[in-house]
Amino acid sequence: MIKNVFLKNLLIGSVFKGISGVNQFIPKNDQKILLYSDLGFRDNVKYLYDYLIQHNYNEKYQIICAVKGYQKFTGSAPKNVVFTRPFSGIFAYLRTTHVFYCFGKLPISATRKQKVIQMWHGTSFKGFAQNQTQTGANANSFYTYVYASSPYFVPIVARKFNVDRNHVAICGHPRTDVFYEPKANYALGDFKKILVWLPTFRQSKRLGQTDTKQDSILPFLADSELAHFNDYLQEKDVKVIVKLHPMQDVSEIDHAGWKNLVLMSNSEFEKSGMDLYRLLNLSDGLLTDYSSVFYDYLLLDKPIGFTESDVEEYEKKRGFAVDPDKFRPGQRIRQQADLRLFIENVITGNDAFKPDRKKINLIANRNQNGTNSEQSLKLSDIHM
Template identity: 40%
Template sequence: MKKAILRVFFKPLTIINRIKKKDEKLIFFYSNLGFRDNVKAFYDYLIENNYNEQFKIVVSINDWEQYVKRAPKNVTFINNKQGIKWFMKAKYAFYCFGKYPIKPSKKQTVINLWHGTPLKRIGHLEKGCENIDYDFFSKVLTSAPMYKPIMADIFGCTENRVEVMGNPRNDEMFKKDRIKDDYIKGGAGKLILWLPTYREYDEGFIISILNKDELNSLNTYLMDNNIKMIVKLHPLQTADTQGIELSHIKFITQDELNRSDMTVYTLLRNADGLITDYSSVYFDYMLLNRPIGFAVEDMEKYKNKRGFIFDNPKEYMPGPEIRNLSDIEEFIENIVSGNDLYKEARESVNDKINYYKDGNCCKRIAETFIK
């Protein structure tokens, strides 16, 4: 009901947006789920390359108050209500979480950066969402030519409006920061990163394949072998990890990363191996060509509840299935010994999923769309 009311409210704004004059020197960013991911990565690139010397940049985000006092020159942080008028002024606009349901003017360039290369069904491919209008952009970006028809179907647009550019957030995996990197590793010989995705049917999900005793056993194994494990919780998860104190397994939240001025991609570039499930983040991690394990014991349930883009998603999961403590230890032992059993399969999938295998996504996007 609320969304229906909002659509009625925003409908006249599309008309106003079409006739409103655009500021050729105004770049606008929007997010309703925190200042992070592709929006933040692309914003950071523009600041690092002094785009704010030539352009005014307005960032409309739900957590805007955290950034107001440290805004760079010609950058303004505002809330999403105030952002409406700035969006309609802007020549250039970028979003990846949420959007204003206002159709772009022909005088605007509105880019849907999205937040990853999908594995699970989203948009028009998700049951019950077939008739929702998602088309509020000039272009939507993706990571490979095979995804052009998929993204067109998801968002209800033509394929010529899907551009293969890669994900801006992936550029961070090709950078180095000695202070942050040393802090993350914490002196460990190897680092294993575990990234569980969000499950609508189990918001408290963390590591369902391990009970408390097995978690303690895993911690002992990691301690004996000088290995650190970080479990990064999904931003929408409600799991409570307070009271879980382990020497070599650390649970962290998105808020903790934000406070440390780090992202998931800071963690990924330092990880010697990744354990995940249905999160598209593993498509990103394949760019580093390191081992990936898949904890997908509830695949049938997830398939029935949410569904996948591909008929057989396991064809796009080049790594061992992680079902129990023994599988975890075997996965880690192979990493330590350099026994990379899935290297060729991973490279084959990576060629399909990631057309560009560099750290220049932001550069491509800026040079293509900001004139």
């Protein structure tokens, strides 16, 4: 990933412009599917891949996964599946009809025969970080479609990706399809309630981004207070699984012996063998802050607690793509007492925000039947 906007635009206008020209003359293979992600084999590309394999699309199509960390999957690749590095995705792109992105993109202009789809990895809630999405270049030629989860988000997506509205397709995230499948059998233990906490990162050296100051792993709780919070959860017979953002580091916190507050780095979560969205399907409630995961969680119609320890500062520095007051269908948590109240409400079943969730769910998620992977393949004219 190139985070320097000037350098990125320079490459798009020179090297990739030349590649785009060459791309127009290279024959495309309609039996090839390219799944591209420069932040690992996860999220929508992984869920779409799972759908393709489960429904035997690899019997007809060659599936090329150009993903960071590809080495972990090369030895166990099914028939007609190839794992390779993201850079090699450039060469696969030039001969492939069907292309799907989730993290990043190849700034190559598509031909008329190609279907290039940007699924992205979340419905917009946070404001637009210039060095993450827009590059200043008109992106209409890069994408056949960019996904919006509902008509409400079409103009927001068009602006975010710098495309015309006719390049925006209404489709939800393939990752949410698992909400409509049989529940996973994870050994989570016997607790009254299980909550999942997904905090948003504030600072990223990799992305050169600082949204707000971040002094502790979790809001309202100093790192030195986490052990006491674990004791509180033990008294309430509640388990809170904190799946940290890939950019967060928990290595300096001695949490191995905790049973009720489980802090999991991204690598630890991957080693656990659990799938995030299948875990969400097993949970009784969600804690998050500015992550777009709450839009997806609305499909489950379960309580959501929104931590807002720095909402004013965050709005000034990063901003929001939507009205943060309107799109908050859950308890707003601004101090530790609010956090405990949310947990108490989940325990007792006191759910005052159910009507609000229904309202926002109708605005944010048009497809509510678990067919987003199927719809994705239809948009790319992929058939068995």
